[in-house]
Amino acid sequence: MILFERFGFTHTGHVTITVSSVSVISTLTTPNPKNLGFFLLSQQSLVQILIELQQNPNSCVLDSNFIKFLFNFQSLSPPPSSFFNYSYPISAPDEYSLFFANCEPQSKVSMDVRTELYNVDGDLGSWGSKDYLSAGVTQLPTIFSVFSVCYFGFLGVWVYVCWRNKGSVHRIHLLMGALVVVKALNLVFAAEDKHYVKVTGTDHGWDVLFYIFQSLRVVLLFTVIVLVGTGWSFMKPFLQDREKKVLMVVIPLQVLANIASVVIGETGPFIRDWLTWNQVFLLVDIICCCAIIFPIVWSIRSLRETSKTDGKAARNLAKLTLFRQFYIVVIGYLYFTRIVVFALKTIAAYKYQWVANAAEEIASLAFYIVMFYMFRPVEKNEYFVIDDEEEEAAEMALRDEEFEL
Structure with missing residues (x-):
């Protein structure tokens, strides 16, 4: 068979x-x-x-x-x-x-x-x-088009925020802006590709551009998460060796995952190694999702140790709170897009397969908004501007914690 x-x-x-x-x-x-x-x-x-x-x-x-x-x-x-x-x-x-x-x-x-x-x-x-699109995904061209418009609007807001706070803009903020551009273009080409399949029955319209921007988007997203999670650019101008090793592992693995994605998309289940490429894509994606968590954990651990010895206790505790929240956001995003979306694709009736794609795009947009808001370029960021009373309260809290220990 x-x-x-x-x-x-x-x-x-x-x-x-x-x-x-x-x-x-x-x-x-x-x-x-x-x-x-x-x-x-x-x-x-x-x-x-x-x-x-x-x-x-x-x-x-x-x-x-x-x-x-x-x-x-x-x-x-x-x-x-x-x-x-x-x-x-x-x-x-x-x-x-x-x-x-x-x-x-x-x-x-x-x-x-x-x-x-x-x-x-x-x-x-x-x-x-x-x-020529299956009954459950014939709505995808419209869904991708709507979300591409949302991301272009989001890009306009990000450019405005960066322009208003030019003195606080770092290289990471420019990289985050590039991520939004690539994500928006990826959705544009995804919408065109699905529309071309819907009308002609073949996927040889702009599928090459779709795969190019799909690859760039995934690689750039994981890179931004790692760099933001390490505090690169806005907290420190360098990466430690172990953080560089994470990037050196994640980026080649994402290239491999994108090759598997192209093979899966451009061929059918009748080829001999189609199932193998599906398994490669799933395995690589899981490895990358686990790998990008480590730099955030390392940052939390480093800030926790620094807060015990540094005189600017409140500032370090605030940064620690920021990275803890970011850690929870990343975990929630990865869990939803990898597990919940997969469950929706599995249990949803064939006529409602588009719901899983819509849920994934909504979760992605929400993640982008939260991440960009937390690390936005503002002069008086609530996480980095601490008054004297907060500084004294933080030092008291640290002394009480050391006394209990």
């Missing part, structure tokens, strides 16, 4: 399959064309199919009552043409997986296959058009 594609159909869904240049070679007997063919399988029927095949290993899945049979090789034109082209309407709306099954032992099949899975908006004969 070879999985070609998974697609969410409405009541106007269609499947068109074109097969040509078919060649079947068997080392045993003459292959039975009834045992070679295509079928659709819903997620609900997948368990029944697995149980059925387990109970009777010699049975052919093409004979099962749990599949939506499309055609077998008996429908092919006679050799040497061996050609087939037909379109099937979907009578029961659902999310289906398109499979090819070869139930002939010791046989090898070679063929050219072109599949076309789509829903029809309205009446195709009048004003309707084909929608």
Whole structure:
């Protein structure tokens, strides 16, 4: 069984399959064309199919009552043409997986296959058009466009804040601004890419630009989190060796993850190593998420130790509070976008897969807003401007803590 594609159909869904240049070679007997063919399988029927095949290993899945049979090789034109082209309407709306099954032992099949899975908006004969995006993600072009506008507005606010506080602007603030630019452009190209797929059925519009800005956005985001978490630029003009090592690990791993993302996006589940690339992407993403936490923890530990010996106790305690809050924000962001969003994609009905994407973009925008607000360039930042009373209160608190210890 070879999985070609998974697609969410409405009541106007269609499947068109074109097969040509078919060649079947068997080392045993003459292959039975009834045992070679295509079928659709819903997620609900997948368990029944697995149980059925387990109970009777010699049975052919093409004979099962749990599949939506499309055609077998008996429908092919006679050799040497061996050609087939037909379109099937979907009578029961659902999310289906398109499979090819070869139930002939010791046989090898070679063929050219072109599949076309789509829903029809309205009446195709009048004003309707084909929608090549699955029923659950056809809203993505609009969602990405809306959020790109939000980020461009956010960029305008950030530029205004930096201009009003030019004396407090550091290099990290410029890098944060670049991150917003890349994120906004990434959403623009993502919207165009999905729209191109929706209209044409292929993903060869601006997909190259989408992957470029996707890679830049992820690498820049993790870099900014590490640099902000270490207090680079606005607290200290340098990075320690261990912090540099984190960046040297995270950036190459993100490049590898982006390569895996391109392979996953540009190919289908029918290629041999498609599942492996999915696992590589997941593993690398988890490693990077864990790695960027360490610099923040190191900063918290360093500030805690400094606050016990430095005379500016209140200032260090305020910075410690800032990094503790940032640590919680980063953990919350990573947990939501990696676990909650994955859970939404898993449990949501196929018609509402877009909800997971919308939730991820909302969480990302909220994270950007909180991070940029906490480390904004202002002359009188509440975390860094401490009066004498607060300084004395902090020193008293430190003395009481040392006395209790």
